[in-house]
Amino acid sequence: MKLLWVALSAVACAFPETELRGGVAPVSASEEAGTLIAARTSEAWLEELKDLIVRRENFFSEAEALSENERSRRASDIAARFEAHLERFPDSFPGLYFYADFLHEGGENERAEKYLLRAEKLAPELAPIQFLLGKILAEKGSVRDAFERFRNGFSLGVPDAESAALYGEFLLENRAFLLAEKCIENRAELDDAMLRAFRLAAILSGEDTDFYWRYAEAFYDIETPDMKSALLAWENVARLPEVQKRQDLAAAVALHRARVLAELGRIEEADTILRETVGFPQLERSRRKVFEIIYRKRREK
Secondary structure, X not given: OHHHHHHHXXXXXXXXXXXXXXXXXXOOHHHHHHHHHHHHHHHHHHHHHHHHHHHHHHHHHHHHHOOHHHHHHHHHHHHHHHHHHHHHOOXXXXXXXXXXXXXXXXXXXXXXXXXXXXXXXXXXXXXXXXXXXXXXXXXXOOHHHHHHHHHHHHHHOOOOHHHHHHHXXXXXXXXXXXXXOOOOOOHHHHHHHHHHHHHHHHHHOOOOHHHHHHHHHHOOOOOOOOHHHHHHHHHHHHOOHHHHHOHHHHHHXXXXXHXXXXXXXXXXXXXXXXXXXXXXXXXHHHHHHHHHHHHHHHHHO
């Protein structure tokens, strides 16, 4: 998705306004020369940017296998190439974004923020810039500013499942601050935004178990747990290919379904699932919790 964004940005830069007019108006020789220079500059910019992105991605994929010295050498080389690129093309907002992301991965958040703020001025409408800036601001404790960036990014169009899930976790972790400072009016509004973020993450992920699992768990985190929706969410998790292939995951999902059914008062169904579920040592705590809910519900009758 991010590479697609770069490609679309490149198309916009590669064809100046004079070319987009369709050649209706006559142009002078100097204008033609200017257009040719702009096109060649744009082509050079794009090729250089593509090379940087490939180098960056290769580094990330190979970093764990490299020695510390080689990792440091390659990181420094990529950083120097980005710096040179941005000297030649200071308005290269994709370059600013990818360099900031590279710096952030290396723990250099202060420098990353500086480059992202430049990118934001050039392209405030691009969601990836807003999400990465939000992440960095959140990590340094600037919750209000981070919230503005996350909210902007969400409204502009979430680029990937990771960004949507990041926003959901941010809302959950900073719930007290956001409500106290009136960034969000009330708990119901915050819970709704959090659920929408996790739901979108699941949808954008395809069939990624982690994202569907997190969405289902989010129903436990809201002020008034919505157990009917939670049940549907866990049933969707149960149908995922990875869950159906792994007994331990299937058993864990079954326990969640039993828990939700018990909370809904459907005690016999919950009890049946509990007794039919294959036992795993790592799930004993969850199993006991469901037994406790069933016991409590029976006493309430």
